[in-house]
Amino acid sequence: MATHSCQNVIIVGNLNQHVVRRTFTELTVVYGLTNHVNFVTHVCGAALDPVLTDLPAHSVQCCQLEREDFVSTNWDATFTEDVNHNVATLTSLILLTQAKHFPHRLYRADPRYQPWFSYRCRQAADKKYKTWILLKCQLTTFHKAQHRVACKALLIMATRARRWETSLRRKLASNEMHPKQWWFLVKQ
Template sequence: MKRTNWLWGRKANWENFLGALSQTPWRSILTGDVGTQIGSFTSTVHSLQNKYIPNPTFTLKPHDHSWFGYDCRVAADNKSKAWRRYKRHPTQANKQLHKAASDNIRRILRLAQQQWQDELRSKL
């Protein structure tokens, strides 16, 4: 299953996004009945989001846990790349890169699990 991750707080271009929203000709877009207006509003905002907010798509694997999100996938991929690099070229530098990637994924996984558990607790 593919999932789109909106990176709202990271590399979003808020200045241009808000500028584009303020420059949008809302009077000409929001015409017709309420259903049409909602559709037009949604598609306009979504197209601006696509333009100014980074939104990488990643694939969830069947064995991934429900708390395993975009940051976890990126860290797992980086660890895997570091391991393959070290196996091809077993230098001390590549070993250190793999160790750093392993430490990073461990930290990210702990944080993701904790956030997921905290969210579940808050819902109970």
């Protein structure tokens, strides 16, 4: 956090702050972070999964999942003697619950897109196209200004994406990188 100057910070995960209470407290106090999880996340009564951030409280929403999805399941009828069946069943139940409670999106990339052409680039391109259609339908100064803004936004987004790809290629080509960092970048 001290090395990179970020506009905002979000730290999530299983931090087990009850084990490292002093370090956790220093982290929140020194960097001015707030833990937005104010409910129990473990059966023993602890909150093991914090969401630490310096964002304002109104912009972060943390809520506990409803337990009915798991409580209402007839586990005796669900599980059998076959371990593979049990693992597949439990996995599908967890994924269905996740899809029900967590926001998500499906992004399909066109094979004709450049590797750097990300989801945000696609959104900017769609916005540019929509403003162009409006401009063609009604040639007004307002629509012209909207189209100009959309064009500029797409140009900025594409430039950032190309720079990111170039930077990524340069990092991957360097021989001075630690293997863990190299694999992390490959996965990105």
